[in-house]
Amino acid sequence: MTDEILLAFLNDFRPSWSEDLRRRVGAATDRFVRVDSLRVDLQRFHAPEREQYHATLLLAEMLRHRPAGAGHIVGITEVDLFIPVLTFVFGQAQLGGPGAVVSVMRLHADYYGLPANESLLLDRAVKEVVHELGHGFGLVHCPDYSCVMSSSTYVEDVDLKAERYCPDCLDLLANPPESRVNVV
Amino acid sequence: MKKPRIMIVDDEQSVRSSLREWFLEDGFEVETAEDGLDALKKLDTGPFDLMIVDLKMPRMDGITLLRRLREVDPGGTVIILTAFAAVDTAVEALKLGAFDYVTKPVDPDELSHTVRRALEQKRLTEENVRLREKVSELSSSSPIIGGSPAMGHVMDLVCTVAETEASVVIRGESGTGKELIARAIHAGSPRRFFPIVAVNCGAIPETLLESELFGHEKGAYTGAHYRRKGKIELANGGTLFLDEIGEIPAKMQVDLLRVLESHRFTRLGGTQEIVSDFRLVCATNRNLEALVQEESFREDLYYRINVFSIDLPPLRERLEDIPLLTEHFVDKYARSMGKPPKQMTVEAGELLQSYDWPGNVRELENAIERAMVVGQGNRIRPEDLPLRVEQDAVRPRNRSLDALESGHISCVLREESGNVSQAARVLGIDRGTLYNKIKKYGIKSG
Numbered sequence: 001m002t003d004e005i006l007l008a009f010l011n012d013f014r015p016s017w018s019e020d021l022r023r024r025v026g027a028a029t030d031r032f033v034r035v036d037s038l039r040v041d042l043q044r045f046h047a048p049e050r051e052q053y054h055a056t057l058l059l060a061e062m063l064r065h066r067p068a069g070a071g072h073i074v075g076i077t078e079v080d081l082f083i084p085v086l087t088f089v090f091g092q093a094q095l096g097g098p099g100a101v102v103s104v105m106r107l108h109a110d111y112y113g114l115p116a117n118e119s120l121l122l123d124r125a126v127k128e129v130v131h132e133l134g135h136g137f138g139l140v141h142c143p144d145y146s147c148v149m150s151s152s153t154y155v156e157d158v159d160l161k162a163e164r165y166c167p168d169c170l171d172l173l174a175n176p177p178e179s180r181v182n183v184v
Numbered sequence: 185m186k187k188p189r190i191m192i193v194d195d196e197q198s199v200r201s202s203l204r205e206w207f208l209e210d211g212f213e214v215e216t217a218e219d220g221l222d223a224l225k226k227l228d229t230g231p232f233d234l235m236i237v238d239l240k241m242p243r244m245d246g247i248t249l250l251r252r253l254r255e256v257d258p259g260g261t262v263i264i265l266t267a268f269a270a271v272d273t274a275v276e277a278l279k280l281g282a283f284d285y286v287t288k289p290v291d292p293d294e295l296s297h298t299v300r301r302a303l304e305q306k307r308l309t310e311e312n313v314r315l316r317e318k319v320s321e322l323s324s325s326s327p328i329i330g331g332s333p334a335m336g337h338v339m340d341l342v343c344t345v346a347e348t349e350a351s352v353v354i355r356g357e358s359g360t361g362k363e364l365i366a367r368a369i370h371a372g373s374p375r376r377f378f379p380i381v382a383v384n385c386g387a388i389p390e391t392l393l394e395s396e397l398f399g400h401e402k403g404a405y406t407g408a409h410y411r412r413k414g415k416i417e418l419a420n421g422g423t424l425f426l427d428e429i430g431e432i433p434a435k436m437q438v439d440l441l442r443v444l445e446s447h448r449f450t451r452l453g454g455t456q457e458i459v460s461d462f463r464l465v466c467a468t469n470r471n472l473e474a475l476v477q478e479e480s481f482r483e484d485l486y487y488r489i490n491v492f493s494i495d496l497p498p499l500r501e502r503l504e505d506i507p508l509l510t511e512h513f514v515d516k517y518a519r520s521m522g523k524p525p526k527q528m529t530v531e532a533g534e535l536l537q538s539y540d541w542p543g544n545v546r547e548l549e550n551a552i553e554r555a556m557v558v559g560q561g562n563r564i565r566p567e568d569l570p571l572r573v574e575q576d577a578v579r580p581r582n583r584s585l586d587a588l589e590s591g592h593i594s595c596v597l598r599e600e601s602g603n604v605s606q607a608a609r610v611l612g613i614d615r616g617t618l619y620n621k622i623k624k625y626g627i628k629s630g
Contacts, residue, residue: 050289083198083202084198085288086206095208095209151209153296
């Protein structure tokens with residue numbers, strides 16, 4: 001497995017800021033990031049009673065499409081995602097695994113009745129992608145509210161945090177707990 | 185830092201796996217169970233900080249599970265997961281002690297807040313219990329009083345051993361303050377922020393001592409209605425103080441030795457191995473070596489506990505401490521009775537110095553308490569002291585001249601409210617000589 005990250009925009013969703021997203025995710029993760037489009041049949045994951053799409057099943061689909069060269073794949077979609085017990089999720093990842101999905105639907109300012117703001121949408125998308133990748137690298141939620149790994153259940157939480165890992169999380173990435181030697 | 189443990193109980197596999205992922209990302213250690221019966225089985229894997237329980241499940245539903253949990257672990261924290269239609273049942277769950285309920289599908293923010301509040305309440309409850317124990321420990325303990333060389337030596341030993349992890353045996357006659365010394369060792373040790381848990385092995389019937397030390401599971405014996413933690417488990421992180429260790433029954437000696445070697449044990453009627461990291465301090469008024477000789481105390485246990493030994497002198501061997509001890513007890517009982525402190529008359533003071541004190545400091549304390557209750561006016565007179573002290577006080581029997589002189593000087597100084605010039609006049613010596621003697625005997629003149 002390589003360190004490469006593939007950002008896969010699903011179906012016809014390919015925003016004008018995709019290149020900026022690639023660059024900023026690369027800077028935050030210090031990895032090579034590639035952008036591509038991917039066609040998937042989203043109807044298979046649609047739950048009509050909720051008018052939402054099943055994030056876990058879509059995540060499994062992402063793993064099937066992970067190219068041999070990609071270490072991590074992040075599917076990026078405009079549709080609203082859920083997991084069965086929660087009303088919605090911004091995204092989902094496997095803890096310590098190579099797959100993740102992110103929905104930008106609830107990251108749009110106009111979703112909340114505010115004027116559209118593409119720059120803000122890009123900022124939020126960067127943070128969500130870097131956050132889900134962090135889970136893929138084995139990080140759990142961080143108590144530092146300004147760290148990109150802090151938990152976000154509202155979009156305001158997303159705005160509050162930076163798009164970088166805090167020094168503690170960077171330390172965990174550089175020295176995962178299982179590789180640490182206990183010093184007495 | 186230890187990860188909080190959570191158990192998710194829901195019959196829907198998709199809910200279990202979704203919540204599992206959600207809580208793993210939040211840094212929890214997660215266990216899942218598909219219904220109430222499965223959850224009860226998995227409780228044996230160790231304590232959970234939080235349980236999230238669905239109401240509607242086959243075999244055993246959430247309400248029945250909650251009732252069973254209340255029986256086994258009344259302090260456990262449970263959040264109920266319910267469909268909108270089952271809110272009435274959720275309210276019933278709250279009456280049974282559930283922390284809160286959330287309705288499926290849950291808003292992520294609501295779930296996150298509810299879990300955070302539940303864990304915070306659990307932390308505060310546990311902290312409250314710890315602080316209450318600490319307050320009761322601090323309010324029940326007394327300072328160690330004494331300026332005699334014998335007590336000075338004891339305190340030196342306490343300072344030396346406190347910082348180590350060595351097991352200590354404190355020896356001394358009944359009433360010499362062995363528990364105070366144990367508490368002083370604990371207070372000076374790195375374990376002082378954790379509890380010191382005391383067990384009087386001689387005061388508890390053999391049949392109950394095992395449960396007292398090791399705890400028991402629900403149903404371990406008739407009357408064991410709840411799971412109960414034993415003193416060894418409660419001492420985790422702190423100090424276990426076993427008073428009257430010489431009285432411990434033979435079978436318990438074997439069990440205790442095993443725990444001391446591995447720090448692992450199981451509760452009575454239980455199978456789950458529990459680890460407790462404690463430091464052992466024991467006390468006895470018996471001659472342990474003689475007990476080993478006559479084979480009523482195991483030799484291997486003796487060597488395990490007797491790493492460091494402290495001998496407490498009886499009060500009759502440190503009579504010079506009596507004035508200070510008396511003053512301390514007078515102040516203590518004056519405060520608790522809401523009375524002004526009383527002064528000791530020279531005669532009463534000399535009586536205290538002339539008695540053998542077979543019951544040691546405890547007997548002295550009782551005598552002062554009695555005098556504070558029955559005494560009239562602002563002086564303690566010989567007739568205020570217990571009859572036994574008055575009658576059995578043997579004038580200068582087996583007493584050195586130094587002890588007599590020191591005691592008499594202390595009494596006169598107290599009578600004269602610490603005024604050295606006045607006391608010197610009464611004693612018929614000059615001030616310089618009195619200062620020298622005060623210094624020589626370590627008498628506090630203030």
